[in-house]
Amino acid sequence: MANNLRKVRSWYGLTGEIDVGNHLWHLVKVSRVPLSHPPLVNLVLRKGLPPEEHLQLSFLHEFGHLQTFPLAILHAGFLMVFGRWRSNGFGTFLRRIIAGAIAHEAIWELSSEAYTLANAGPEYRRIYREHPNPFGHFLFWGGMTILAVFASLYVLKPGNSIQKKASVR
Numbered sequence: 001m002a003n004n005l006r007k008v009r010s011w012y013g014l015t016g017e018i019d020v021g022n023h024l025w026h027l028v029k030v031s032r033v034p035l036s037h038p039p040l041v042n043l044v045l046r047k048g049l050p051p052e053e054h055l056q057l058s059f060l061h062e063f064g065h066l067q068t069f070p071l072a073i074l075h076a077g078f079l080m081v082f083g084r085w086r087s088n089g090f091g092t093f094l095r096r097i098i099a100g101a102i103a104h105e106a107i108w109e110l111s112s113e114a115y116t117l118a119n120a121g122p123e124y125r126r127i128y129r130e131h132p133n134p135f136g137h138f139l140f141w142g143g144m145t146i147l148a149v150f151a152s153l154y155v156l157k158p159g160n161s162i163q164k165k166a167s168v169r
């Protein structure tokens with residue numbers, strides 16, 4: 001298989017390596033730390049694309065993860081600071097940790113694909129005009145937005161009012 005390893009440098013200075021040669025497994029290395037992950041998003045959004053376009057958009061998407069990392073950290077930090085971590089006991093705390101992780105992933109996927117869209121520009125539209133995948137786009141943008149919004153809200157929502165009233169008395 002051809003070696004598609006490319007060295008990249010983010011706008012904020014962090015360097016990394018990206019290999020999207022394997023459609024089933026992407027390798028992103030950030031400062032020598034390998035962050036391998038199955039490109040589930042690419043399987044949904046890039047379904048039916050010819051290899052060259054598939055590779056081009058997959059590369060931009062993975063680079064997008066590196067480029068939008070600060071945004072993902074900002075969102076995670078916001079949830080950490082403003083999340084209602086201490087209300088309603090340990091079970092709710094655990095559910096909020098999981099919701100926070102899901103929201104973080106969803107935000108990061110959305111921002112990486114938004115980066116891909118912005119960077120590929122007219123090329124992005126041309127590729128999907130020639131190889132339409134409306135269901136994949138609906139599933140990705142719709143599903144990820146719903147996950148990002150509702151999982152974030154779950155972390156941020158106040159504890160239940162009955163407990164609050166009880167503690168006031």
Ligand SMILES: [Zn+2]
Nearest residue numbers: 041061109112
């Ligand atoms: Zn991704």
